[in-house]
Amino acid sequence: MNDHSQQPDIFRNARVLVTGGTSGLGRALVAAFRAHGARVAFVARTAARVAQVAAEEPGTLPIVADVADKAAIHAIALQALGFGAGLDILVNNASSLGQVPLAPLGDTECEALEEALATNVVAPFRLTKALLGALAASAREGRGGTVVNVSSDAAVNAYAGWGAYGASKAALRHMSRIWDDELAAAGVRVLSIDPGDMDTPLHALALPDADPSELQGPAVAAAAIVEAIRVAMPKPTKIDRRSAAPADARAIS
Amino acid sequence: MIAAGHPVQRPAYARLLVIDADGRATASPRARWLDFLESGDVVVANDAATLPASLAGLHAPSGRPIEARLAAWRSPVGGSNPTFDAIVFGAGDYRTPTEDRPPPPRLETGDALVFGPLGATVMARLEHPRFVRLRFDATAPRFFERLARHGRPVQYAHVMQPLAMWDAWTSIAATPVAFEPPSAGFVIAWRDVASMRARRIGFATITHAGGLSSTGDATLDRRLPLDEWYRLPASTVAAIARARNGGGRVIAVGTTVVRALEHAASRRRGLRQGEGMATQRIDARTRLSTVDAIVTGTHEPGSSHHELLRAFASDAVLAKVAGTLERDAFLTHEFGDSMLVFADARTSAARRPPVTSSDARAQFTQRVASGISATCVRAHGGRAQAA
Numbered sequence: 001m002n003d004h005s006q007q008p009d010i011f012r013n014a015r016v017l018v019t020g021g022t023s024g025l026g027r028a029l030v031a032a033f034r035a036h037g038a039r040v041a042f043v044a045r046t047a048a049r050v051a052q053v054a055a056e057e058p059g060t061l062p063i064v065a066d067v068a069d070k071a072a073i074h075a076i077a078l079q080a081l082g083f084g085a086g087l088d089i090l091v092n093n094a095s096s097l098g099q100v101p102l103a104p105l106g107d108t109e110c111e112a113l114e115e116a117l118a119t120n121v122v123a124p125f126r127l128t129k130a131l132l133g134a135l136a137a138s139a140r141e142g143r144g145g146t147v148v149n150v151s152s153d154a155a156v157n158a159y160a161g162w163g164a165y166g167a168s169k170a171a172l173r174h175m176s177r178i179w180d181d182e183l184a185a186a187g188v189r190v191l192s193i194d195p196g197d198m199d200t201p202l203h204a205l206a207l208p209d210a211d212p213s214e215l216q217g218p219a220v221a222a223a224a225i226v227e228a229i230r231v232a233m234p235k236p237t238k239i240d241r242r243s244a245a246p247a248d249a250r251a252i253s
Numbered sequence: 254m255i256a257a258g259h260p261v262q263r264p265a266y267a268r269l270l271v272i273d274a275d276g277r278a279t280a281s282p283r284a285r286w287l288d289f290l291e292s293g294d295v296v297v298a299n300d301a302a303t304l305p306a307s308l309a310g311l312h313a314p315s316g317r318p319i320e321a322r323l324a325a326w327r328s329p330v331g332g333s334n335p336t337f338d339a340i341v342f343g344a345g346d347y348r349t350p351t352e353d354r355p356p357p358p359r360l361e362t363g364d365a366l367v368f369g370p371l372g373a374t375v376m377a378r379l380e381h382p383r384f385v386r387l388r389f390d391a392t393a394p395r396f397f398e399r400l401a402r403h404g405r406p407v408q409y410a411h412v413m414q415p416l417a418m419w420d421a422w423t424s425i426a427a428t429p430v431a432f433e434p435p436s437a438g439f440v441i442a443w444r445d446v447a448s449m450r451a452r453r454i455g456f457a458t459i460t461h462a463g464g465l466s467s468t469g470d471a472t473l474d475r476r477l478p479l480d481e482w483y484r485l486p487a488s489t490v491a492a493i494a495r496a497r498n499g500g501g502r503v504i505a506v507g508t509t510v511v512r513a514l515e516h517a518a519s520r521r522r523g524l525r526q527g528e529g530m531a532t533q534r535i536d537a538r539t540r541l542s543t544v545d546a547i548v549t550g551t552h553e554p555g556s557s558h559h560e561l562l563r564a565f566a567s568d569a570v571l572a573k574v575a576g577t578l579e580r581d582a583f584l585t586h587e588f589g590d591s592m593l594v595f596a597d598a599r600t601s602a603a604r605r606p607p608v609t610s611s612d613a614r615a616q617f618t619q620r621v622a623s624g625i626s627a628t629c630v631r632a633h634g635g636r637a638q639a640a
Binding site: 061063073074075077078079081082083085086087130132133134136137140141142182183185186 | 300302304305330331393394396397398400401402417418419422423424425426427428429443446447449450451456457458486487488489
């Protein structure tokens with residue numbers, strides 16, 4: 001067991017963006033980061049759900065957008081970066097199964113594969129690219145600069161019926177590793193994390209007959225992801241702590 | 254020079270004119286810009302992301318169309334009811350050259366302006382019919398959300414196609430505070446960031462809310478640049494100190510970086526982390542205290558950007574450079590070619606202890622000569638300036 005009680009929480013005032021933040025793991029991550037004192041922005045498509053989560057998690061920044069929409073990416077980035085005057089942690093959590101109900105590849109619509117790739121591969125790529133300047137600035141200032149791409153065991157195992165989703169998550173996992181290698185010079189970490197099977201709407205959509213009581217709750221998985229980020233993040237130094245003053249303390253002339 | 258009309262940040266054909274401290278010019282493909290730097294130098298860039306600061310809307314009292322271009326923050330960055338100084342035009346958009354744009358309807362203090370989902374109030378007229386202070390009636394999150402929906406990047410007639418936000422963001426864009434792109438930073442690719450690390454060239458950033466480069470009005474243009482907000486992170490102060498103490502040079506990417514660093518350095522306590530408001534003008538009379546070289550666009554004589562270059566090079570050198578840029582058909586404006594100008598002898602003469610550049614350079618040369626830290630020096634060729 002790690003005992004962090006003696007150290008200041010490195011997530012306090014960390015600026016976090018979570019995609020797919022209104023349900024399942026994403027919703028749990030919003031709560032987990034907020035409980036650590038982070039400044040959390042989250043994105044989801046449905047305005048009513050976004051408003052509901054914003055009401056349940058006061059102080060968070062709600063963003064209504066579809067990450068699979070190219071035109072939405074910089075609008076998301078502008079809002080998230082304007083909110084925190086930068087960004088320390090990006091969690092690409094929004095996912096699409098592609099074909100619902102799940103189907104063999106032979107029965108998978110081409111458009112369903114495209115949808116899975118758009119949401120699970122292209123969107124995290126675009127968002128990471130748009131936010132890379134901020135993440136690298138965060139790393140230079142000793143605040144971490146970390147991307148988490150939510151993965152799945154379907155990214156490494158070939159499960160019949162999971163073709164569109166599995167292929168997209170395999171691509172995302174591979175891309176995460178290349179990002180992580182290439183961004184070492186900039187000090188930005190890119191982690192691919194498989195949270196395991198969870199009791200989430202996405203899981204229910206994929207496997208409607210699964211018994212939810214046998215699945216871990218998303219809060220448990222969210223806590224594990226937060227812990228994985230903590231391990232990956234560099235330890236802040238004294239000089240960095242000073243520069244990590246809360247954004248709302250800033251003033252103009 | 255010819256205006257670069259295509260919004261491509263790093264075209265393969267981009268060129269760089271390097272001016273060394275003795276005023277000698279060398280042309281190079283721009284992608285090789287790092288070849289002109291040395292191990293121990295530090296590159297400082299502006300990581301401001303660009304706001305979609307052009308807002309089309311209506312002047313509510315008259316019902317007539319206007320375009321407002323936000324030009325400077327006049328309230329805390331990220332606070333509620335964001336307030337800006339802005340240039341306002343009448344009907345039309347960027348496709349009409351700025352100097353041909355009609356004036357806005359007469360704007361009075363208290364007038365309501367409607368920009369799609371964003372409402373604003375004229376707080377003050379600023380001694381010119383086109384220049385006003387605007388306050389937006391919105392919390393910061395709502396302001397950014399609506400700006401993202403309705404605003405467009407500030408654009409000029411030399412680029413035909415409408416700019417998207419991604420056209421205006423540099424690779425390193427981090428904090429959305431600028432009103433025009435810090436376009437010298439278009440030169441920086443992520444491969445350069447990795448390359449700098451491999452060559453032991455430092456890389457650091459400031460955030461500077463650069464304003465408009467042109468208002469379309471000669472009287473207003475003379476007031477540029479306006480007072481501009483900036484932030485200097487502790488890590489950047491440390492990177493500059495490291496470079497200076499090791500005899501390396503400070504390479505500013507863009508006029509905004511020169512302005513912010515020289516402003517911060519001129520303050521009583523010197524170069525320190527924190528925020529500031531750059532109010533000074535940099536011109537032929539400026540003695541640069543911190544910056545040794547600038548990467549910038551190919552500016553026309555007479556512009557405020559060109560004035561700033563007079564702190565780096567003599568008028569005789571700049572006249573020669575202008576001739577070369579014209580003769581060799583360099584491209585100008587934000588998507589155009591670039592220059593790398595090393596400050597001439599005035600600068601090293603003005604430097605004071607504890608680290609004068611000549612002393613540090615001498616120490617550095619000695620260390621290099623004794624082989625202690627010679628790692629990357631001269632490994633890359635193409636140098637424009639003798640150490």
